[in-house]
Amino acid sequence: MGFLAQPPSQSGSPANDPRSTSRPSRLELTGISVAFGGVAALTDVSLTVEPGQVHGLIGPNGAGKTTLFNVACGLVRPDAGTILWRDREQRRLRPSRLTSLGIARTLQGVGLFPGLSVLENVMIGAHRHARAGFFSALFALPTADKDERLLRERAQRALTELGAEAYADRYPGSLPYPVQKRVALARALVAEPDLLLLDEPASGLGEDEMHELGELIRALSERMSVLLVEHHMDLVMKVCDRITVLDSGVQIAVGTPAEIQAHPAVTEAYLGDAVDVEADAAELSGTEGARHRG
Ligand SMILES: Nc1ncnc2c1ncn2[C@@H]1O[C@H](COP(=O)(O)OP(=O)(O)O)[C@@H](O)[C@H]1O
Numbered sequence: 561m562g563f564l565a566q567p568p569s570q571s572g573s574p575a576n577d578p579r580s581t582s583r584p585s586r587l588e589l590t591g592i593s594v595a596f597g598g599v600a601a602l603t604d605v606s607l608t609v610e611p612g613q614v615h616g617l618i619g620p621n622g623a624g625k626t627t628l629f630n631v632a633c634g635l636v637r638p639d640a641g642t643i644l645w646r647d648r649e650q651r652r653l654r655p656s657r658l659t660s661l662g663i664a665r666t667l668q669g670v671g672l673f674p675g676l677s678v679l680e681n682v683m684i685g686a687h688r689h690a691r692a693g694f695f696s697a698l699f700a701l702p703t704a705d706k707d708e709r710l711l712r713e714r715a716q717r718a719l720t721e722l723g724a725e726a727y728a729d730r731y732p733g734s735l736p737y738p739v740q741k742r743v744a745l746a747r748a749l750v751a752e753p754d755l756l757l758l759d760e761p762a763s764g765l766g767e768d769e770m771h772e773l774g775e776l777i778r779a780l781s782e783r784m785s786v787l788l789v790e791h792h793m794d795l796v797m798k799v800c801d802r803i804t805v806l807d808s809g810v811q812i813a814v815g816t817p818a819e820i821q822a823h824p825a826v827t828e829a830y831l832g833d834a835v836d837v838e839a840d841a842a843e844l845s846g847t848e849g850a851r852h853r854g
């Protein structure tokens with residue numbers, strides 16, 4: 561069991577989808593600056609997620625990745641800069657509006673509601689008009705039996721796609737962490753988003769699960785754009801079409817995985833430790849003057 565990428569669940573036909581427009585699913589963040597109490601977390605950062613692409617966002621701890629992610633999902637209002645989604649400026653982006661815009665996210669950690677079953681957790685994600693979080697989402701669930709049944713079926717399909725259908729009636733707290741993460745992803749996918757925002761989806765996963773997550777993200781990019789914040793470099797290099805590198809709140813590089821791997825500033829700022837370990841090993845074997853690093 562794992563992040564099994566099954567054939568895409570059938571989506572609503574575009575003609576019936578109120579969000580469907582001829583505008584491409586492109587997210588453009590331009591000139592974004594954010595300061596917390598006068599301390600710059602992001603300075604003039606720009607990032608574009610192209611339609612159908614997986615865009616990686618990497619950088620050392622404190623680089624500003626989560627802050628930029630939070631700007632993209634409306635949790636943090638930037639001090640400067642613009643957010644364009646499908647060519648429309650989003651001045652009042654809020655997390656509660658994401659679903660109706662065709663955007664879904666998972667947060668660092670899992671964030672499932674402990675008092676709801678797995679299936680109910682996923683059903684909440686399907687609600688496109690959820691206004692402000694848990695209670696209104698719950699109360700806004702369609703009451704008509706038919707809507708409820710359709711919603712339930714969609715949630716079951718999303719769980720099946722993630723290989724988690726066996727847990728539908730369980731409560732999140734009783735499940736292993738990797739299964740909880742799959743449920744959280746099913747909840748994001750059930751709304752059939754055009755853009756998926758993922759903050760550290762691989763944290764807490766083992767090698768096999770991470771590999772399957774990579775396959776799943778590649779499969780998802782057939783039907784949506786993905787912004788992937790992740791510090792597991794091998795996963796990022798494997799699944800991303802393009803990568804933006806932040807360091808101390810400043811964008812230091814953007815390019816394909818191959819370009820990023822070869823970029824001197826990136827090697828220095830981010831891959832530096834790994835490279836230095838190899839350099840140290842070479843030095844240690846050759847000279848007695850090897851540097852010692854913490
Ligand atoms: N809510 C906040 N209040 C004050 N400082 C913050 C807040 N969120 C982040 N920061 C600071 O902004 C910088 C970027 O943090 P963050 O975006 O979390 O980085 P990353 O996700 O790359 O590790 C860090 O220096 C962090 O301490």
Ligand SMILES: [Mg+2]
Binds near residue numbers: 625626627
């Ligand atoms: Mg972070």
